[in-house]
Amino acid sequence: MTTASADQAHHYQRWQGTLGKSHWTWPAIVSNGITSAFKHAITRVLILTSGTTVLAAVGLFYAISLLESVVGTEQAKGLYDVLGTLLKIDISGITRLAEFRDVLWRSTFLMITKIQMGWVLFVVARIGAGLIAKDLKARALPIYFSKPVTPATYLFGKWAVVAFFVAFAIPIPNLISVVLGTVLTGGPGTTVQILGLALDLVVSGLMVCVVSGAIILALSSATSEQRYVMVAWMAICFLPIIAQTIIDKSLPADVTSGWLGCISLRDDIIVLTDRLLHIRQALAATSLPAERFTQALGRYVDPGKAATVLCTVTAAAICFSWRRVVRFSRMASTV
Amino acid sequence: MTHMLECERLTKHYGRIVALKGISLALPPGVVGLLGPNGAGKSTLISVLLGQTPATGGAAKVLGLDIRRRQRAIRRRIGFVPENDCLIPGMSGTGYVYFAGRLAGMSHPDAMQRTHEVLDYVGMEEARYRPAEQFSAGMKQRLKLAQALVHDPDLLFLDEPTNGMDPQGRQLMLSLISDLGRAGISVLLSSHLLPDVERVCERVVIMGGGEVLTEGRLEDMNKPHPTLYRVDFTGDAAAFRRRLIDGGVRVLEQTNGCLQIALPEANAQRTVLQAARDSGAKLIGLQPEHSSLEETFMAALQRQQRA
Numbered sequence: 216m217t218t219a220s221a222d223q224a225h226h227y228q229r230w231q232g233t234l235g236k237s238h239w240t241w242p243a244i245v246s247n248g249i250t251s252a253f254k255h256a257i258t259r260v261l262i263l264t265s266g267t268t269v270l271a272a273v274g275l276f277y278a279i280s281l282l283e284s285v286v287g288t289e290q291a292k293g294l295y296d297v298l299g300t301l302l303k304i305d306i307s308g309i310t311r312l313a314e315f316r317d318v319l320w321r322s323t324f325l326m327i328t329k330i331q332m333g334w335v336l337f338v339v340a341r342i343g344a345g346l347i348a349k350d351l352k353a354r355a356l357p358i359y360f361s362k363p364v365t366p367a368t369y370l371f372g373k374w375a376v377v378a379f380f381v382a383f384a385i386p387i388p389n390l391i392s393v394v395l396g397t398v399l400t401g402g403p404g405t406t407v408q409i410l411g412l413a414l415d416l417v418v419s420g421l422m423v424c425v426v427s428g429a430i431i432l433a434l435s436s437a438t439s440e441q442r443y444v445m446v447a448w449m450a451i452c453f454l455p456i457i458a459q460t461i462i463d464k465s466l467p468a469d470v471t472s473g474w475l476g477c478i479s480l481r482d483d484i485i486v487l488t489d490r491l492l493h494i495r496q497a498l499a500a501t502s503l504p505a506e507r508f509t510q511a512l513g514r515y516v517d518p519g520k521a522a523t524v525l526c527t528v529t530a531a532a533i534c535f536s537w538r539r540v541v542r543f544s545r546m547a548s549t550v
Numbered sequence: 551m552t553h554m555l556e557c558e559r560l561t562k563h564y565g566r567i568v569a570l571k572g573i574s575l576a577l578p579p580g581v582v583g584l585l586g587p588n589g590a591g592k593s594t595l596i597s598v599l600l601g602q603t604p605a606t607g608g609a610a611k612v613l614g615l616d617i618r619r620r621q622r623a624i625r626r627r628i629g630f631v632p633e634n635d636c637l638i639p640g641m642s643g644t645g646y647v648y649f650a651g652r653l654a655g656m657s658h659p660d661a662m663q664r665t666h667e668v669l670d671y672v673g674m675e676e677a678r679y680r681p682a683e684q685f686s687a688g689m690k691q692r693l694k695l696a697q698a699l700v701h702d703p704d705l706l707f708l709d710e711p712t713n714g715m716d717p718q719g720r721q722l723m724l725s726l727i728s729d730l731g732r733a734g735i736s737v738l739l740s741s742h743l744l745p746d747v748e749r750v751c752e753r754v755v756i757m758g759g760g761e762v763l764t765e766g767r768l769e770d771m772n773k774p775h776p777t778l779y780r781v782d783f784t785g786d787a788a789a790f791r792r793r794l795i796d797g798g799v800r801v802l803e804q805t806n807g808c809l810q811i812a813l814p815e816a817n818a819q820r821t822v823l824q825a826a827r828d829s830g831a832k833l834i835g836l837q838p839e840h841s842s843l844e845e846t847f848m849a850a851l852q853r854q855q856r857a
Contacts, residue, residue: 225671225673225725225726225729226729226733227671227699227729227730227732227733227735228667228671228733229702229733229734230660230664230667230701230702232656232657232660232664232702234626234654234655234656234701235655235656235657236655239655240652240653240654240655243649243652243653244653246652247649247652251640251641254640349638349639350638353635353636353637353638353639354632354634354635354636355636355637355638356636357630357632357634357636358636358638358646358649358650358653358697359653360600360602361600361602361625361628361629361630361632361698361707362625362650362653362654362655362701363622363623363625363626363653363654363655364625364653365622544602545597545602545603545604546597546602546603
C-alpha cells in the first residue's frame with residue numbers, strides 16, 4: 216500500500232458520546248474477570264458442585280422435620296442416630312423437637328460451612344491465583360493505568376471477582392438452602408429467626424470473601440507465575456491445619472484456647488462462623504445437658520484472638536497488595 | 551489556545567538518579583515527535599505526564615489539566631499505546647478493545663459500537679475475533695492503537711508504535727497517525743526511527759540525559775543550510791575545484807559532475823559563479839543543502855556530550 220492510498224483509505228471519525236463516572240470502572244474489571252473465569256471448564260464444575268451442599272442442607276432440614284412428625288415412633292430411632300452422627304448433637308429421647316429446630320438448623324450450617332471451606336480452597340486457588348499474576352506476566356497493566364483506573368479501583372475489581380465466586384461457594388448456596396428448607400419444611404421457626412439466620416449466613420460468608428480474597432490477591436501480586444501463587448495458597452491453607460492438629464493433640468485444651476489455637480486460618484473462620492451463627496449461646500439456652508453437644512462445638516478457642524489473627528492477616532495482605540499495585544501503576548507505562 | 555503539553559521545570563528523581571532535569575516545554579496541539587537515545591528520559595516523561603509516576607518537582611499540564619490534581623480527568627482524555635504487547639491472554643481483539651472502552655468509562659452499547667468502529671479504522675477485519683496473542687506484530691500494534699482510540703481521546707501517547715512492523719504495516723501505521731493528526735487528535739510520538747518522525751510530525755522534541763536538547767518545528771529544522779551547497783556542473787572539474795579553493799571555498803565531496811562545498815560565509819555564492827567563469831566550467835545547478843533531522847539530532851547530542 217502506498218502512502219497516498221493508505222492516507223486516503225482512513226478517515227477517523229470522532230465519537231460524540233460521553234464517558235461515565237470514572238469511579239465506576241471497577242464493574243468492567245469484575246465483569247471481565249468473571250467472563251474469563253467461566254471460560255474454563257474447571258471453574259464451571261467447581262461452581263456447579265458447590266450446589267451439592269444445598270442438597271445436603273435441605274436433606275438434613277427435611278430429616279429434622281420428619282423426625283418432628285415421627286417422634287416417639289420406632290422410625291424416629293434411625294433419624295435420631297443419623298442427625299446425632301452428622302450434627303454431633305445427642306438429641307435422642309427429646310420429644311419437643313420444635314424448640315431445638317433453630318439450633319439444629321444453625322448447627323447444620325456450621326457443619327456445611329466446614330465442607331464448603333474445602334470448595335473455597337479450590338475455587339479461590341483456581342480463580343484468584345491469576346488475577347494479578349496474569350496481568351503482570353502479560354504486561355497488561357498499561358491498559359488499566361492509562362485509563363481512569365486507580366490502584367484502589369483495580370484492587371477492588373479484582374477482589375470482587377474472588378468474592379463473586381466465593382459467594383457461589385458459601386453464602387449463596389446457604390441462602391438457597393434457607394429458602395428451600397423454609398418452603399419444604401416450614402423453616403427454623405419464626406420469620407424473625409429465618410431472617411436472623413439468613414443475615415448471620417451472609418455476614419459469615421462475607422467474612423470468608425474478605426479474608427480469602429485479600430490473601431489470594433496479595434499472593435497474586437507477589438509474582439507473575441500463577442503456579443507459584445497456587446502453591447503458596449495451598450501451603451498457607453494446609454500447613455497451619457497440620458500444625459494446628461499436632462498442637463491440639465500434644466497440648467492441653469487450656470493452652471490451645473489462646474493464640475496457639477489460632478494458627479489455622481480455616482479453623483479461625485470456623486470459630487468465628489460458630490460465633491456469628493450464635494450456636495454456643497443457642498445450645499446453652501436449651502435444656503440439653505452440655506455433654507450432649509460438646510462434640511459439636513469442638514475445642515474452645517477464644518473468638519477474640521481468632522478474630523485478631525484473621526484481621527491482622529487480612530490487613531497485612533491488603534497492605535501488601537496495595538503497595539504492590541501502587542508500584543505497578545507507577546511502572547505501568549514503562550513495563 | 552490550550553497547549554497539549556506544558557512543563558515548567560519538571561524534575562523526576564529515582565533516588566540519586568535524575569531522570570528528568572527541570573524540563574520546560576510548551577507544545578501546541580499537533581503531531582509531535584519525541585526523540586532521544588535510550589535513557590534520555592522519554593519514558594519517564596510520558597509516565598509523569600500520564601500521572602502514573604509522581605514528579606519530584608516542577609509542574610506540568612496535559613491538555614490544560616494539572617497532572618498532580620487532575621489525573622483521572624487527564625486519563626479520560628488521553629490514549630496510550632505502550633511499547634510492549636500488553637495484551638490479555640485469551641481475549642479476542644474485539645474483547646480487548648471493548649474492555650479498554652469499558653475501563654475508560656464507556657457504557658456497554660457505546661463501547662461495543664465504538665470497538666467495531668475503531669477496529670474497522672485500523673484495518674482489522676475478521677481477525678478481530680481471534681485471540682489477540684495469535685496476532686502478528688503489526689496487528690498487535692494496530693490493536694493497541696485501537697484500544698487507545700476507543701474512547702476518542704484528544705491526545706495520544708505513542709511509544710514506538712512501528713516497532714517490529716514490516717514496511718507495509720509501518721506505512722499503514724504512519725498513515726493512521728497522520729490521519730489522526732488531521733482529525734484534530736494531538737499525538738506525542740516517541741520513536742527511535744527518525745524517518746517515521748520526519749514523515750508524520752510537525753514538531754520535534756529531542757531529549758538527552760533527562761533534558762530537552764532541542765525543540766521546534768520540523769520544517770525549521772529542515773531549513774536550507776546557509777553555507778553548505780551542492781554544485782552540479784560540466785567542464786574541467788580539476789580547474790573548477792582549484793578555483794573554488796583559491797576563493798576560500800572548502801570542497802567536502804566530489805563526484806562526477808557534482809561537488810558538495812562549504813562557502814566561507816553565508817551569501818558568498820558569487821565566489822562559485824566567479825570560479826566557474828574563471829575555470830570555463832558550466833554551472834547546471836547551485837542548491838543549498840538542507841540539514842536533516844538526523845543531523846540536528848546528532849548535533850544536539852554532541853552539544854550535550856561536550857557540555
